[in-house]
Amino acid sequence: MARSNPLVIDISRLGRRPGSMITVHETVPAPSRIGLDLIRIEQGAPVELDLQIQSVSEGALVTGTVSAPTAGECVRCLEPITGDVSIDVTELYAYPGSATEETTEADEFGRVIDDQVDMEQPIVDAVGLALPFTPLCRPDCPGLCPDCGVPLASAEPGHGHDKIDPRWAKLAGLKEDLGGPGAEA
Numbered sequence: 001m002a003r004s005n006p007l008v009i010d011i012s013r014l015g016r017r018p019g020s021m022i023t024v025h026e027t028v029p030a031p032s033r034i035g036l037d038l039i040r041i042e043q044g045a046p047v048e049l050d051l052q053i054q055s056v057s058e059g060a061l062v063t064g065t066v067s068a069p070t071a072g073e074c075v076r077c078l079e080p081i082t083g084d085v086s087i088d089v090t091e092l093y094a095y096p097g098s099a100t101e102e103t104t105e106a107d108e109f110g111r112v113i114d115d116q117v118d119m120e121q122p123i124v125d126a127v128g129l130a131l132p133f134t135p136l137c138r139p140d141c142p143g144l145c146p147d148c149g150v151p152l153a154s155a156e157p158g159h160g161h162d163k164i165d166p167r168w169a170k171l172a173g174l175k176e177d178l179g180g181p182g183a184e185a
Helices: 099-103 120-130 169-178
Strands: 008-010 021-029 039-041 046-056 059-073 080-094 116-118
Touching (some): 059 120, 080 120
Antiparallel strands (some): 008 116, 039 059, 059 080
16 A cells, blocks of 8 residues: 555554564655755655654654655756755653643644654754755866856956946046057957
8 A cells, every 4th residue: 555655654563562662664756745845855755765763652663765866946046956964863752641742832843643653744844944045066066157147167268347336437438539559459
């Protein structure tokens, strides 16, 4: 039977026996886009789960690694970029009726619901913190020309534009009219 959300994991095999453990090694499609426009994991991208889920007295402890390919744009030159992100996760899910569930707010710990743990929000949160704030195609990316928008990495060496301060523009025209030194420039 296919799961509606591949990041919701069935833990019924743990049986609420402290010390029992299951491992999850699988690749699932990302159920939604994770991240921002500049850098993200696309919806449907393969997300590799390498998790251990251990029953503890108060709930289920999920630890492991989540990896996925990323796509986005360089913040300097706007060229498409790709990469990978790998994050470590550690989450406690409280069993129904446990002291942890009864003494904590719902947003402090996840909850085991119908013998399942939902890893989507912890993964979204961890990926959001792991993705670069300013993704670059390469560390020394020169960006775009501020005048014409040409990517400086592919522009001619010494690419530039002569800019005249508008307050002095009439003097440049006068210089040309008088034929003074540098008028041919």
